Amino acid sequence: MPNTAIGIYAILHEGGDCDREDPEDVGIIIEGVIILQDLHDNATAFHLLFGLMYVLNLSYPRELRYIFEFCQKVLMELDAKKVSNKIQVLKQKLL
Numbered sequence: 001m002p003n004t005a006i007g008i009y010a011i012l013h014e015g016g017d018c019d020r021e022d023p024e025d026v027g028i029i030i031e032g033v034i035i036l037q038d039l040h041d042n043a044t045a046f047h048l049l050f051g052l053m054y055v056l057n058l059s060y061p062r063e064l065r066y067i068f069e070f071c072q073k074v075l076m077e078l079d080a081k082k083v084s085n086k087i088q089v090l091k092q093k094l095l
Helices: 042-055 062-075 085-094
Strands: 006-011 025-030 033-036
Touching: 006 042, 025 042, 033 042, 042 062, 062 085
Parallel strands: none
Antiparallel strands: 006 025, 025 033
16 A cells, blocks of 8 residues: 555455445545545545545546546536546536
């Protein structure tokens, strides 16, 4: 985890089935440091990670920039007037 710039981790119960059981722990890592832990699920972790990145004005990771841009501009309608071409095409196909 020390080399993780931004991420969500989930620790499963020993011998547990990831498809059927809730994780033992879910948390958020920013720049190799656990920022939040003991979250309820991955959806909550993503929501909080997105909020942290927006409030702290962190750059989206290059490999995930379109996912975060889609969430920000299409789903949450924040700064929705400036949308990249890829996101605009996806938005038109989905909505």
